[in-house]
Amino acid sequence: MSGQHWRMTVYDLGAGATCAVSERSFAFVYAERGGASVTSGGTTRSVETGDGVFAEAGSGIASSGNAWLYEIAPSSLPLRFEAGLSPVLSRIAIVDDGPHILRADRVESQAGAQTPAHRHRGPGIRRLEHGLLRAEVGDQLDRVGAGGAWFETGHETVIGTNISGGTNIFVRVMLLPAELAGGQSSFVAASPADAAKPRAVDLRLFGELPIG
Incomplete structure (x- = not known):
C-alpha cells in the first residue's frame, strides 16, 4: 500500500522508570501524575503534572509518578515491552505521502x-x-x-x-x-x-x- 505507515502507541511509564524514544520515531510525553523529564543533547526539560512536551528519537525520558508516552514510530518497529513501560493502546496509521x-x-x-x-x-x-x-x-x-x-x-x-x-x-x-x-x-x-x-x-x- 502507498503512503506512510506509522505505529501510534500510548504507553504508561511508571514511577522511577526510564526509557528512550525509539529510532526514527517521535513522541509526546504527558505527566499524568507526578513529574517527568526529557533529556536530549545534554539538556533536560522538566514536565510538571498536567503538562507535556515533544521528544525526538534518542531522547531519554524519566518519570517520577506516571507519565503517558505517545510514541509515533515506523510501522516496522515492534511494540515495546520494557521494565516500567506498559502499552495501553497501539494502532497502525496510514497517511498520504508528504509533510x-x-x-x-x-x-x-x-x-x-x-x-x-x-x-x-x-x-x-x-x-x-x-x-x-x-x-x-x-x-x-x-x-x-x-x-x-x-x-x-x-x-x-x-x-x-x-x-x-x-x-x-x-x-x-x-x-x-x-x-x-x-x-x-x-x-x-x-x-x-x-x-x-x-x-x-x-x-x-x-x-x-x-x-x-
Missing part, C-alpha cells in the same frame, strides 16, 4: 456535552484522564473510563458524549497534514447541520512537531 505534523492537545467538556458528528483530518490516539465518555467511532461504540484510550483513523464519523455527570478531560495526539500547522482546526463536520451545532469543548494546545 505532516504531530499535534498534542487537551480537550475538556462539561457534563452532558456531545460533539456534533464529525471526523478529523488525520489519525490519532486519545486517552481519557478524567471522567466517563461514550465514544461512537464509525460502527463501533466504547464506554471509556479514566485511563482508557481509543483511536480514530480520521475517516470514520465520530460522536463523543460526556456521560460522567461532571468534567471530562482527555489528551490526544494526532498526525495531521502540515498545512494545518499553527493550530488550524482539523475538525470536519459530517453535515451542514452538524457544522452549525456547538462543539462544547475547551481546547488547550500543547504544541506541534513537524515530522517531514
Whole structure:
C-alpha cells in the first residue's frame, strides 16, 4: 500500500522508570501524575503534572509518578515491552505521502456535552484522564473510563458524549497534514447541520512537531 505507515502507541511509564524514544520515531510525553523529564543533547526539560512536551528519537525520558508516552514510530518497529513501560493502546496509521505534523492537545467538556458528528483530518490516539465518555467511532461504540484510550483513523464519523455527570478531560495526539500547522482546526463536520451545532469543548494546545 502507498503512503506512510506509522505505529501510534500510548504507553504508561511508571514511577522511577526510564526509557528512550525509539529510532526514527517521535513522541509526546504527558505527566499524568507526578513529574517527568526529557533529556536530549545534554539538556533536560522538566514536565510538571498536567503538562507535556515533544521528544525526538534518542531522547531519554524519566518519570517520577506516571507519565503517558505517545510514541509515533515506523510501522516496522515492534511494540515495546520494557521494565516500567506498559502499552495501553497501539494502532497502525496510514497517511498520504508528504509533510505532516504531530499535534498534542487537551480537550475538556462539561457534563452532558456531545460533539456534533464529525471526523478529523488525520489519525490519532486519545486517552481519557478524567471522567466517563461514550465514544461512537464509525460502527463501533466504547464506554471509556479514566485511563482508557481509543483511536480514530480520521475517516470514520465520530460522536463523543460526556456521560460522567461532571468534567471530562482527555489528551490526544494526532498526525495531521502540515498545512494545518499553527493550530488550524482539523475538525470536519459530517453535515451542514452538524457544522452549525456547538462543539462544547475547551481546547488547550500543547504544541506541534513537524515530522517531514
